Amino acid sequence: MTLHPLARQFASLADVYERGRPEHAPAVAGALCAELGLAREAPVLDLAAGTGKLTRALVAAGLDVTAVEPQESLRSKLAASVGQERVLEGLAEAIPLADDAVAAVTIADAFHWFDRSAALAEITRVLRPAGGLAVVSTVPDWREASWAHDLGELISQARPQHPYFDGPPWQEAVREAGGWGEPWEVRVMSSQAADAEQTLAWVSSFSWVAALSEADRAELLARAADLIGAGQTPAQMRVHVTLGLALRV
DSSP states (O other): OOOOHHHHGGGGOHHHHHHHSOOOOHHHHHHHHHHHTOOTTOEEEEETOTTSHHHHHHHHTTOEEEEEOSOHHHHHHHHHHHOGGGEEOOBTTBOSSOTTOEEEEEEESOGGGSOHHHHHHHHHHHEEEEEEEEEEEEEEEOTTSTTHHHHHHHHHHHOOOOTTTTSSOHHHHHHHHOSBOOOEEEEEEEEEEOOHHHHHHHHHTOHHHHTSOHHHHHHHHHHHHHHHHHSOOOSEEEEEEEEEEEEBO
16 A cells, blocks of 8 residues: 555645644643543554644543554654654554554544555454544634635645545445444534644645645745735634544444
C-alpha cells in the first residue's frame, strides 16, 4: 500500500498544517469518551495522526494513546508534542499493532485518504470486541468574518475534483465492511482564537493547494491573502467538529 499522491503533499505542509488547523477543544475528547464508553487510560489508536492535533486532546483526556502517522515531517512534530514513545510509522492499511490491541480507533480529517475496505479490515483487527471507531471531521466556521463568502467562492472555484474526498460518505464504507453496528454522529462546537495569518495558513495547508503548480499556488494564496487582509477577522471563530461513531460487533 502507498499513500495517495495528494496525501503525500502533506509532507511539505507540516509547519503550515500545525499553525493553521484548529486545535481540538477538551469537549471533543470528552464527547468521544462518553459516546464510546472509554475510561481513563483506555488504549486508543489515533490513526493518520498528522502533527497531533487530535492526539494531544486525547492524551490530555487521560487516554493511553498510540499515534500512527506515515509521513516523517508530520511524525517528527507529532513526537515532539506527545513523546516519541507514543508514535509509530505506519499506514491505515497496515497498522503496526497486534490484534485486539486497542479499545478505540480515532481518525481525524483523514479517512478519505484510505483504501477504505483494507483500512477497515485492519481497524477491525486491532480493535477489541465492542471497540469503537471515531471518524472526526473539523470545519472552521468563518461566517462572522467579512471575507467569508468571497474566500469560500475562491476556494470552491480553485479546488479540483478530489476522487477520495468527494466519494461516498464514511458510513457507507462501514456498512459495506460488515461487523459494525449502525453508525451515528455527535456534533461539538467550540471556539478558538483567530487571526488573518492563521486563516491563510489553514488555506495553505490544503493538500490540493500544495499540489498546484508553483505559479498557480502563489496566485491562489495571494488572492486569499488580499481578501482576508482587506476584510475583518473576528478575534474568535467557531469550530464545528463532527464525531462519526461506530462500534465493532
